[in-house]
Amino acid sequence: MAEAHLSPRIIPDRLRSRSSRALKSWESLLLVVALLIFAFNSFASPYFLDPWNLSDATFNFTEKALIAFAMALVIISGEIDLSVASIIALTSTAMGLAVTMGADTPVLVLVGLGTGLLCGMVNGLLITGLGLPSIVVTIGTMSLFRGLSFIILGDKAYTGYPESFAFFGQGYVWWVFSFELALFVVTAIVFGVLLHKTNFGRSVYAIGNNQTAALFSGVRVGRVKFILFLLTGLMAGIASICLTSRLGSTRPSIALGVELEVVTMVVLGGVSILGGSGTIPGVVLAAFIMGMVTFGFGLLNVPGIVMSIFIGVLLISVIALPILWSRARRRMAH
Amino acid sequence: MKIFKALMVTTAVSLALMAGTAHAADKKIALVVKALGIGFFEAANKGAQEAAKELGDVEVIYTGPTTTTAEGQIEVINSLIAQKVDAIAVSANDTDALVPALKKAMERGIKVISWDSGVAKEGRSMHLNPSSSPLIGNMIIKLAADQLPEGGDVAVLSATATSTNQNVWIEEMKKVLPNYKGINVVATVYGDDLADKSYRETQGLIQSYPNLKAIIAPTSVGIVAAAQAVTDAGKTGQINVTGLGLPSEMAGHVKSGASKSFAIWNPIDLGYSATMIAYDLIGGAEAKPGAELKMGRMGTVKLDDNNEGAMADPFVYDASNVEEFSKIF
Numbered sequence: 204m205a206e207a208h209l210s211p212r213i214i215p216d217r218l219r220s221r222s223s224r225a226l227k228s229w230e231s232l233l234l235v236v237a238l239l240i241f242a243f244n245s246f247a248s249p250y251f252l253d254p255w256n257l258s259d260a261t262f263n264f265t266e267k268a269l270i271a272f273a274m275a276l277v278i279i280s281g282e283i284d285l286s287v288a289s290i291i292a293l294t295s296t297a298m299g300l301a302v303t304m305g306a307d308t309p310v311l312v313l314v315g316l317g318t319g320l321l322c323g324m325v326n327g328l329l330i331t332g333l334g335l336p337s338i339v340v341t342i343g344t345m346s347l348f349r350g351l352s353f354i355i356l357g358d359k360a361y362t363g364y365p366e367s368f369a370f371f372g373q374g375y376v377w378w379v380f381s382f383e384l385a386l387f388v389v390t391a392i393v394f395g396v397l398l399h400k401t402n403f404g405r406s407v408y409a410i411g412n413n414q415t416a417a418l419f420s421g422v423r424v425g426r427v428k429f430i431l432f433l434l435t436g437l438m439a440g441i442a443s444i445c446l447t448s449r450l451g452s453t454r455p456s457i458a459l460g461v462e463l464e465v466v467t468m469v470v471l472g473g474v475s476i477l478g479g480s481g482t483i484p485g486v487v488l489a490a491f492i493m494g495m496v497t498f499g500f501g502l503l504n505v506p507g508i509v510m511s512i513f514i515g516v517l518l519i520s521v522i523a524l525p526i527l528w529s530r531a532r533r534r535m536a537h
Numbered sequence: 538m539k540i541f542k543a544l545m546v547t548t549a550v551s552l553a554l555m556a557g558t559a560h561a562a563d564k565k566i567a568l569v570v571k572a573l574g575i576g577f578f579e580a581a582n583k584g585a586q587e588a589a590k591e592l593g594d595v596e597v598i599y600t601g602p603t604t605t606t607a608e609g610q611i612e613v614i615n616s617l618i619a620q621k622v623d624a625i626a627v628s629a630n631d632t633d634a635l636v637p638a639l640k641k642a643m644e645r646g647i648k649v650i651s652w653d654s655g656v657a658k659e660g661r662s663m664h665l666n667p668s669s670s671p672l673i674g675n676m677i678i679k680l681a682a683d684q685l686p687e688g689g690d691v692a693v694l695s696a697t698a699t700s701t702n703q704n705v706w707i708e709e710m711k712k713v714l715p716n717y718k719g720i721n722v723v724a725t726v727y728g729d730d731l732a733d734k735s736y737r738e739t740q741g742l743i744q745s746y747p748n749l750k751a752i753i754a755p756t757s758v759g760i761v762a763a764a765q766a767v768t769d770a771g772k773t774g775q776i777n778v779t780g781l782g783l784p785s786e787m788a789g790h791v792k793s794g795a796s797k798s799f800a801i802w803n804p805i806d807l808g809y810s811a812t813m814i815a816y817d818l819i820g821g822a823e824a825k826p827g828a829e830l831k832m833g834r835m836g837t838v839k840l841d842d843n844n845e846g847a848m849a850d851p852f853v854y855d856a857s858n859v860e861e862f863s864k865i866f
Binding site: 253255259260291360369373451452454456459506507512 | 573601603606609612620621632
């Protein structure tokens, strides 16, 4: 049954129109869900429709979403990166170490970006250079990167970040619009253009749909994948700068379990976990949905486990829906 | 459509959930714990609810993340700030990481205290310790002495030789030793908080000191191992094992008689006191060094130079109450 479902995917031209049609309806569905949650929250809690509260709420998802954009590209290309949370930890530790050596904010940002890139490079080299499966490599580096920060930090913590460093996670660009929110918008646009408007983006889809065909069509598969892991590392580095700045401290347990939340966000956004399809607007909507659910339920003091159940149900519905759809369609065709 | 149905059901459920709460009471005190679903904190909530009932005009919001992360607690704190609660009493997952979020809460007029697991000084107005080193040191020797009216030899089974809090407690214990006539501390051994090493060290004590009347283990690992060793050596009733332990782990040994009594903080009292202090601060009391804050039936707490205070003596568990508390933690 699976083969029959996948067979038309070999022709990239048809796939393009089909997937974009399907995705268009997918995003409108997400939009409706987002609006429903927004409406429900405003109705359920008198505190929800307050500009400052809504602004606070965006911190629940902005850092994760920054990584989710890069992760979306990785997953569309048929790979996965499970080491992102550990990259955050190692990057944060590196910045903390730099602080103890007397580094100031600009240097800290460079250290953060550099460490993130370096981690991404390690992943990329192992995956494209040695041809290892990304899930295995990144499960390995997930332990490796966090292990390193545990060795460096032990049960201690780095504090004493300079005052100006607090801007990235606590500062505001204009009125209630935080730096993180602005960064989220800019990154969404950059990744949207990269995926949907450039040759690079097309080759990401091509690789995800049929790597061999892409290779024979002249796509430099290895190079594209390497860049994707580099990008994920970089975005994890940026997220780490924001998170560290917001917490004002570093501990090796920072951002524990975030990788799964990022993957959840990407899949909820309509990106196929098997690769080949998905859009950035979908991920943006998924980020808003997850952020609003967490904040809205938080306002009602609903226990966190109920939120997890809600997100879980949402996620399973999201994955099951397209499969049920295509089955129903096939049944009708017969 | 499935997704809509799921959404509607969840909507209905959460509506039903919230319908019950958020009424009447005009002062909102949030009890933020390390994670939901931990017996110790559920018990603290019981105490907080007791305080709310006693005060009358208080609603306690018991909340916390699903996993023990600082990030999860910050999300919870942000939603509490948005709800404009009057006070937040938090047992922190991270001493430093919560500071920016709690500072923001204080800037918006919310009283912030930490209890059990503290927050760095600039992130809270006061911290409530369950007890203090002098009180603990006195309690562990008192537990042994109470069973020995004629006096006798006692030994200490500690964790590691470098464990700071263990050493401080033992030092405080030795300071008050002259108050307990006839009690001799004959040895201090180290079980490194490992069950098997603690067990062997206890066996060594039993053999080396035939007149040993009590073993004091101010560590939850050591006390269980020592009680087991005493039972296995057939010395139940001759050597009393006491110190600091968890009711759930010690219930069996209290029943068998290997341990007459032991002590640890009472989470119910802790939640009760944290709520009472938060209420006192909302009412205008100021948390500054030397200040005394009201804790209802627990008396008052006096703040030291770090704005920290100790609630009370460790709570004593014996045959009369260990069964009940063993279900909690």
